[in-house]
Amino acid sequence: MTTDPLAPLLTLADIAPAVERARDRADEAMRHRALRRHGGQVAAEVSLRSAVASAALEGYAHEREAVRAGTVTDPVLQGALRVAGALPGLADRWRQAPRQVLARLHVLAARGVVPEEELGRPVADPAVGARLDGLAGLVAGGTKVSPLVLAAVVHGELLALRPFAGPSGVVARGAARLVLISTGFDPRGLIGVDVGHREREPEYVGSAGAFATGTPDGLRSWLRHYMASVELAADQLTAVGDEILAAG
DSSP: OOOOTTGGGGGSTTHHHHHHHHHHHHHHHTTOTHHHHHHHHHHHHHHHHHHHHHHHHTTOOOOHHHHHHTOOOOHHHHHHHHHHHHHHHHHHHHTTOHHHHHHHHHHHHHTTTSOGGGTTOOOSOHHHHHHHHHHHHIIIIIOOSOHHHHHHHHHHHHHHHOOSSSOHHHHHHHHHHHHHHHTTSSTTOOOOHHHHHHHTHHHHHHHHHHHHHTOHHHHHHHHHHHHHHHHHHHHHHHHHHHHHHHHO
């Protein structure tokens, strides 16, 4: 009998209820009536907002309307936009070949930021390679926990490892969203968790550092933050849906 390596996370204080709340809030938001007729428009807006938030978390903040207008040429922002746009097309491959998909995310995120020969290549550190293999095993079916918990672990682990040069955080955030898309939790990519991380940025940074310690308190801090960010993303989805309906 094999033990699920992530199951103990749900025994940490307050985590199981936090996961349930986040799931319920996301499910409710994904029933918004705007999605019946304007689903593509809503998904495109969430994708834009997620990319802007991810670039800002990497230290490259830009006004959303300037990005929408196409006047921002910053390569990190452009990389975040490429990653956000590529996620639906990468979802099928993610669970079959997670390390290849991570390399692809890095190529998309870091083009124009790091030298060409470093694109898609993780750092040459055996310890990092071993942990990436472990993470890939989880993504490929090595756990049965909620996709929200797996996404949080993938995100936190990639932030801690920083396995790629340049905007490694953009890769981590893209990978976490891929978990939600590929597992069917959020098949249309409507839950822009990165916006929640951006709204709670000091907590995001602090809890990511706590996760990297590997202690129960550190893991709990990160998981609580992640679930709160999912709830904020659900609120954003509702707001976007309302705006699109109001605009007619």
